[in-house]
Amino acid sequence: MVYIHPTHERADPVNNLKKRQLDLSRHLSVEAKARLPNPIKAIWKVAQVKPGTINMGNGDPHHTLYPVCEMNFIVPSVSESDPVQAWRAGTGDQQIIASYKDEPCALSLRTALAYGAGAGLKHVRDALAELNDRIHAPPKHMVSLSLGNADALTKCYRLLGDPGDSFLCEEFTFSAMTNAALPLGIKWVPIRMDKDGLIPSDMEKILANWDETLQGKRPHVLYTIPCSQNPTGSTLSAERRRQIYDLAHEYDIIILEDDPYFFLQYDLDIQTTTIESYGYTRAMADVLPRSFLSMDYDGRVMRLDSFSKILAPGMRLGWVTCNDFFAEKLDMLTDSSSQHPHGLGQAFISELLGGEGWGIDGFMKWVSSLCREYQRRRDLFMDVFRREVESSGLASAETPKSGMFVWIKINVERHPRYRKSEKLDKPGAPVTNTADLMNELFRKLLDCGLVMMPASTFAIVDQTGRIPTDGHITDRVNFFRATFVGTDEVIEDGLKIFARGLEEFFCY
Amino acid sequence: MVYIHPTHERADPVNNLKKRQLDLSRHLSVEAKARLPNPIKAIWKVAQVKPGTINMGNGDPHHTLYPVCEMNFIVPSVSESDPVQAWRAGTGDQQIIASYKDEPCALSLRTALAYGAGAGLKHVRDALAELNDRIHAPPKHMVSLSLGNADALTKCYRLLGDPGDSFLCEEFTFSAMTNAALPLGIKWVPIRMDKDGLIPSDMEKILANWDETLQGKRPHVLYTIPCSQNPTGSTLSAERRRQIYDLAHEYDIIILEDDPYFFLQYDLDIQTTTIESYGYTRAMADVLPRSFLSMDYDGRVMRLDSFSKILAPGMRLGWVTCNDFFAEKLDMLTDSSSQHPHGLGQAFISELLGGEGWGIDGFMKWVSSLCREYQRRRDLFMDVFRREVESSGLASAETPKSGMFVWIKINVERHPRYRKSEKLDKPGAPVTNTADLMNELFRKLLDCGLVMMPASTFAIVDQTGRIPTDGHITDRVNFFRATFVGTDEVIEDGLKIFARGLEEFFCY
Incomplete structure (x- = not known):
């Protein structure tokens, strides 16, 4: 293991550590607590005390028998x-x-x-x-x-x-x-x-x-x-x-x-x-x-x-x-x-x-340099998104500060078949048909030739794989995860398909 | 997954399979039975039906951004x-x-x-x-x-x-x-x-x-x-x-x-x-x-x-x-x-x-070709072993047919301090001092500059890491695992040290 030495932002790191580094053993699982050290490695700890010791203990192939003497990668120069x-x-x-x-x-x-x-x-x-x-x-x-x-x-x-x-x-x-x-x-x-x-x-x-x-x-x-x-x-x-x-x-x-x-x-x-x-x-x-x-x-x-x-x-x-x-x-x-x-x-x-x-x-x-390139793609994505999609008022998105994803909100309540359930006597049941409409929209986009990841894919499920209905998460799955790290063509073409599919789905 | 097609040794493999391939689901652990498929990959199974679909779903870096265009390994020719x-x-x-x-x-x-x-x-x-x-x-x-x-x-x-x-x-x-x-x-x-x-x-x-x-x-x-x-x-x-x-x-x-x-x-x-x-x-x-x-x-x-x-x-x-x-x-x-x-x-x-x-x-x-080289080393090991070690009557070994290891039996009962316990009233307790003598011998060899793996390292332990004494395995740990895949010098020098250490330990 390698120590990382604190270098700045602390007046007295050693004392801070003494004060704060905690005994966290109570967090270990039963499995982790029960794990035994490798007995073969334990022997080696004993054996390696003395330099020059001859090792007839291990079954390691000798390096002269590795059939590789050189490995090369051609990479960009960062000059x-x-x-x-x-x-x-x-x-x-x-x-x-x-x-x-x-x-x-x-x-x-x-x-x-x-x-x-x-x-x-x-x-x-x-x-x-x-x-x-x-x-x-x-x-x-x-x-x-x-x-x-x-x-x-x-x-x-x-x-x-x-x-x-x-x-x-x-x-x-x-x-x-x-x-x-x-x-x-x-x-x-x-x-x-x-x-x-x-x-x-x-x-x-x-x-x-x-x-x-x-x-x-x-x-x-x-x-x-x-x-x-x-x-x-x-x-x-x-x-x-x-x-x-x-x-x-x-x-x-x-x-x-x-x-x-x-x-x-x-x-x-x-x-x-x-x-x-x-x-x-x-x-x-x-x-x-x-x-x-x-x-x-x-x-x-x-x-x-x-x-x-x-x-x-x-x-x-x-x-x-x-x-x-x-x-x-x-x-x-x-x-x-x-x-x-x-x-x-x-x-x-x-x-x-x-x-x-x-x-x-x-x-x-x-x-x-990679950040600049991905930023360029993000900016392209957001430009096309604003032009092709957001202008319709059917969807919107925040500009992400990092990473690869845009979280596109679908204004599902504008859909003609959007319903708020009246079944207030059934606490815990979904109160809108958001999940159903989003599932329809996902299929619609697929028919148009576009895959975005529906939010329901990322909702927490229970041990049986089902999304619990008691937290009303099903009312808030009106999002798609879209990536902006594809090529410029994918961004342009994909968002145009998205805009068209969206407008058709909302019957505009 | 890849099917392996049966090619020989069976007259009618398809019928054999139909007859014999069993439902083995009862062997799965609770964990394995409970595992859900990856929901993201499930989406992709649906989505990949239609060729030409645009993927804005996944967060995969584009291959044009991998900073490697070529990878080479220099290996031996098998000509x-x-x-x-x-x-x-x-x-x-x-x-x-x-x-x-x-x-x-x-x-x-x-x-x-x-x-x-x-x-x-x-x-x-x-x-x-x-x-x-x-x-x-x-x-x-x-x-x-x-x-x-x-x-x-x-x-x-x-x-x-x-x-x-x-x-x-x-x-x-x-x-x-x-x-x-x-x-x-x-x-x-x-x-x-x-x-x-x-x-x-x-x-x-x-x-x-x-x-x-x-x-x-x-x-x-x-x-x-x-x-x-x-x-x-x-x-x-x-x-x-x-x-x-x-x-x-x-x-x-x-x-x-x-x-x-x-x-x-x-x-x-x-x-x-x-x-x-x-x-x-x-x-x-x-x-x-x-x-x-x-x-x-x-x-x-x-x-x-x-x-x-x-x-x-x-x-x-x-x-x-x-x-x-x-x-x-x-x-x-x-x-x-x-x-x-x-x-x-x-x-x-x-x-x-x-x-x-x-x-x-x-x-x-x-x-x-590798088999021939390892066989040469095994043969060298066994030659030196017979000459330097076995001749003393203190140890013996079978010639291995494969792999990397020789299992060397120590004739521990010839040691002056070897004891068979009289405590027959204590069923389950070790009846010899084999484990103790072997531990001494391991330390002795270490002092001489040689590591071989003691058999006790490979005995089954219980959940606490201890070797159970009820099966009398401690009476049968009079072995070392030695490898013969080292260099010729390691084999020659190691076995000479082994012979000397053994003779000193047995007080010859």
């Missing part, structure tokens, strides 16, 4: 002023990211292709800890590699969740991941949202009014996507983050900060003078949102970062940053399941972030 | 008659395994670096299904990729095991993996072994005498390592495999066939004429042991294969072959946890096994 544009145009310089088995490089293939620790190789973790440190300056935390945020998050469920536990989440969320917790017996408690994301006062109301005799154990985990919340595209303000962290402190909540879109922020006021004096990392760190991790003196944040959106999803690499106690338990789970992340990706990341590759600053330059 | 020797000597030809984003290749980086299905990309699964088919000719089964056998096996635990379940295993086994089942509430029931591996009659005795009122639910899963069993190095004979499969059929047991050493077999009588007429794959298939998978008409075998020992452990890729029902449930678990295996490895395997790479037959040529 261009706008490397993403140069790469797209095919006009920019390229560079080779090379790893070797028998020649010097940042991380030898001898190491990368051998068995390793579940947490990942020190070289990669050090690089990511440095990146973390320069961006979040977190209090004492550790970095472990993951296979991306789905892997990391579902491991956090195993780490923290027991059957019967309730976890908090946003009322619309990335259902593939919330559904993944259901077979573990975890129940989701949705928090109301507005255009700025989850509403802290609703979170407080849930926690303050929790009745353990009726509802079971009070939630001790919050799952949240703070930037470009999936599906709503909202980004939590600094003020809300502070309120949420304070509530987590007050009610002893662990925050799972799932932040795959963190690096994709728009309308950033990046200072050229800062770039010139301190480089891209510092300049970006100055303007990126403040993460929950950065304010985590208690050690109650498990932050999940991913390369999926900024390099490629097939990379299947990310990193978890959390307190050292959780990190140790997480690494034991990894050693007992997926094992160490693949060496090919670890070698690639080592070289890319190393001195012969982009380096951390070059990586952040790529990221800032 | 050499003995490619492993040529590679080690640095005299052989090399070849480049290349993947491209925008140029033709077996599996485009556009696909490999995108999001994919948990089961892996069709291209890779097809190649592995073909390999399977040519070696095992299994009845109707499916292939899903894994991140290696630890990943695959621990997912099988989640798939099949509920708290309180008992699973069968060999009495000495790969404890890192059996320990991984303990926090899930799975109890292990060890089966006695001899020099040829697990003893079918002991397995039958356990099952026939099982008392559900006293012992809980009868075991419904067997975890076994049939080739080069870890740690004992034994390989199950064809006759034992048949007996074990028949018992599994009779007592309704699912067999987890963990076979990472399958491809490393020695003393094989490979027919040159078969190589010349049909290639390496057929020639190897003719002489490799018959797997449980190959006899699995019931669909009760989940076979786990890995590239760790034949390519490199850091590759973190393997494959699971099982019936289509389990495969679907396994893939749902993968989609809800680690997600699809990394694209870098999938691209590499696709090109390596494809027409521009080694091809399947070239791969099997590499494997057969």
